[in-house]
Amino acid sequence: MNLLFVADPLESFKTYKDSTFAMMREATRRGHSIAACEPRDLHWVSGGKVSATVRHITVDVSHDPHGHAPWFTETPTSRTALASFDAVVMRKDPPFDSEFFYATHLLGRAEAEGAKVFNRAAALRDHPEKLAILEFPQFTPPTLVTRQAADVRAFHAEHRDIILKPLDGMGGSGIFRVRDDGLNLGAIIETLNRDGAQTLMVQRYLPEIVDGDKRVLVIGGEPIPFSLARIPQGGEVRGNLAAGGKGVARPITDRDREIAQAIGPKLAARGLMLIGLDIIGSHLTEINVTSPTCFQEITDQTGFDVAKRFVDQLEADVAAR
Structure with a gap:
């Protein structure tokens, strides 16, 4: 397959933990072709199709994330219609601001032209990460x-x-x-x-935060068997890894599975192939839909290959659409 990732600048990737890098590496291992662009590269002109100035890259699958060698090489950029790719994977990090909103409209237009976008543009737009929990008050604090x-x-x-x-x-x-x-x-x-x-x-x-803010990844409506508990450090109330939290992989609990199985299939049917549930204790606090992460931390600690599971689902969904 020819895959396009709409993401943050490739040079900003921290490859030792970046989930988009893990997706690209696994796709490359399977022989898929990789291109990348940023939302600012999306383009439409009347009479034409939504396109982007894309970077065609080759991912070094043996890249040492703790070394200094580049993790990809690239060929010259090209202006390419999104519908010409087998799949477009939207992985732009939050914030969900006006520019992200506009990007979903361009991606939606590309879908109307035949592009297969994951997660679907309208579903991204309809499920802002903090407010998506409003649909599931039975699980929230x-x-x-x-x-x-x-x-x-x-x-x-x-x-x-x-x-x-x-x-x-x-x-x-x-x-x-x-x-x-x-x-x-x-x-x-x-x-x-x-x-x-x-x-x-x-x-x-929720005092249970001391045991971690768990990220439960749900792919194709099914939770993977391990969560990443992000545990606050040094007097912090926040467990987020970006705020210094410590990530500890654990098997998901019965309550985690109950929440995931109630929400996952419903959102998958709307075009959200990959979501990340944030669970503290027994309560759902957020639903991440833009660029859920923690792939590599879970894989490194448990041996469960999250990126493999993701690409398996991506291949199946592309074939099904």
Whole structure:
């Protein structure tokens, strides 16, 4: 197959942990051709098809992620219609901002022209990562979504220990904990909601975070058998790896599987082939759909090849569409 990955700049990849790199490497091992572009490279002109200026690359499958040698070589770029690829894999990291939104519209147009996009453009647009949990309140902790400072104060008065976070953050950025004393609650609300101009999410603090914020990967509607528990370090409340959390792979629990099997098939049917569920204790806190990660950490610690499972599913879904 000829595969196009829409992603962040290739030069920014940290190959020792990057899941998109793991996907590309596994696809290369199977003889698939790899091209890459960034969302800014997407292009459409009336009378034509959605295209992109793409980089055709060869991935070094024996690349040492801790060495200094480049992990890919490339041939000259070309302007290519997305529909000419066998699959387009959308792997742009958050934030889900206006440019990401516009990119999904261009990808949607490409789908109408025959492109096979994973995850599907409309499904990405309809499931923003923080708000996607609203469909599944039976699995979530007490949660509030609002612009109103008074609503946040009332939520804090009820639950006493809360987490506040922006809707467009990633990697744990902008997350605050406010305990029973309410210290700095007003300043935090002002920072996150910008005097009522921006919506934020508030959740009851879950003390189980000390055992990790688990990332449960679901591919083709089925959870893989291991999660990555991201454990806060050094007094941090955030377990995100980008915020210094320690990643520990563990077999998924019965509760993890229950949540995944309730959500996974439903979202897979909508075109979300790959999702990442964030679970603290027994509660679902987020559903990641843009570029779920943790492939390599799970594979390195357990031997379960997540990238192989992903490419298996990609091949099957391309054949089925």
